[in-house]
Amino acid sequence: MAAARQDPIWIVGAGGLGREALEAARAAGTPVAGFLDDRSIDSRSPADRSFDHFDRFDAVGPLGPLGLAKRDERDPAAIGRPDRGSAGRSPGGGTVRGLPVLDPAAIPAGAAYLIAIADPGARRRLTERLLAAGARPAEPLVDPRAVLAGGVELAAGCLVLAGAVLSCEARLGPHSQVHYNATVGHDALLGAWVTVCPGANVSGGVQLADGATVGGNAVVLGGRTVGEDALVGAAAVVTRDVAPRTVVVGSPARALRRR
Ligand SMILES: CC(C)(COP(=O)(O)OP(=O)(O)OC[C@H]1O[C@@H](n2cnc3c(N)ncnc32)[C@H](O)[C@@H]1OP(=O)(O)O)[C@@H](O)C(=O)NCCC(=O)NCCS
Structure with missing residues (x-):
């Protein structure tokens, strides 16, 4: 008998932990609809930014021979991991790993969300907003x-x-x-x-x-x-x-x- 089809989840947070959650989802065979993130690319924390350039080995910009940029040389427009050609400067917008990044307010009613942000306070605040928008927490x-x-x-x-x-x-x-x-x-x-x-x-x-x-x-x-x-x-x-x-x-x- 075929396995029941699982509804795709939305990963909340398109930073480093968001991409790590995507890796887990892909390994687990859990479909992912996209990311939700209310931060503009320029307002992300230095900690998140420090993860970003490890994915940018193939990017153009002020990169050294190994593709590593010094912290103060990184291109702010690239922060937030928008794929090349994405706008991605405002809350939501653009894509990460080929998946859309939306503002959390845009989550479809009834959709399942998984918050991939390490700060517990941010997780609390976001879940209140998402529940109010009619979304539901994903299965573990x-x-x-x-x-x-x-x-x-x-x-x-x-x-x-x-x-x-x-x-x-x-x-x-x-x-x-x-x-x-x-x-x-x-x-x-x-x-x-x-x-x-x-x-x-x-x-x-x-x-x-x-x-x-x-x-x-x-x-x-x-x-x-x-x-x-x-x-x-x-x-x-x-x-x-x-x-x-x-x-x-x-x-x-x-x-x-x-x-
Ligand atoms: C403990 C922590 C929250 C403190 O952050 P902070 O309040 O910004 O503190 P500061 O960086 O200003 O450091 C204050 C003092 O504590 C010391 N300190 C900070 N973190 C320390 C740690 N983990 N162990 C020992 N001493 C530490 C600093 O050396 C500094 O000492 P000094 O005043 O003698 O110079 C932070 O350093 C930490 O360890 N966070 C955990 C992050 C983590 O584990 N991330 C994993 C990836 S998810």
Whole structure:
């Protein structure tokens, strides 16, 4: 019997993570209708811009012999990854990887969206707009190159990238993300809007409250709790619970500031 045809999803965010989500969708055989992005090309963050030029090896412009441009030499018109010949300067518009980029307000009613933006606050705000526009969160998008153990539960809108490992009975709330090569231990409980950055190691029984972020290569030791909207800095080692809305860095992790 033929498999049921899946409705195409819209990827929200046409930056670096958006393209990574597209890779996951293509590997998973999930059809993608296009991208939604309300940022003009010129207003994107330096972090997003820093991803962009890696796709521009074949572009014309002030590029060195290997196609690498210094940060301050990059062509702002190329930021946002518009394909060649696209306008792409205003919110939405143009194409990325051959797919249309629309303003989020243009999402068709009833369409499914997957937010591919690392910042939990931005994911919250955008989902409110998209739900108000009559859209619905997509089924969890899991790259088939990730490993999911038995008993793992994923809520709608979750994104799991290649190389991630989710151990037994790990549970992820709506719109949570586990990026490349990150590990989520057994019985870990992730709330809504949680981001686990590449290479991070969230140990068994850890609880990450709504909106928490664990930075790249950070470690959260077993059973600890990271509070709501808290941020664990890159490569930190969390040995004690982290209070809500607190940024911690270092090993052992100590508070740097409030958010
Ligand atoms: C923790 C973090 C949010 C701090 O950002 P910030 O508030 O802009 O802080 P600053 O860059 O101004 O740095 C403030 C101080 O903290 C230190 N610091 C920043 N990040 C640090 C980290 N991860 N580990 C140790 N020290 C760190 C800086 O060296 C600086 O110290 P100084 O005052 O002695 O010079 C950020 O550095 C970080 O680690 N983000 C995680 C990003 C990530 O993992 N991305 C993965 C890809 S999704």
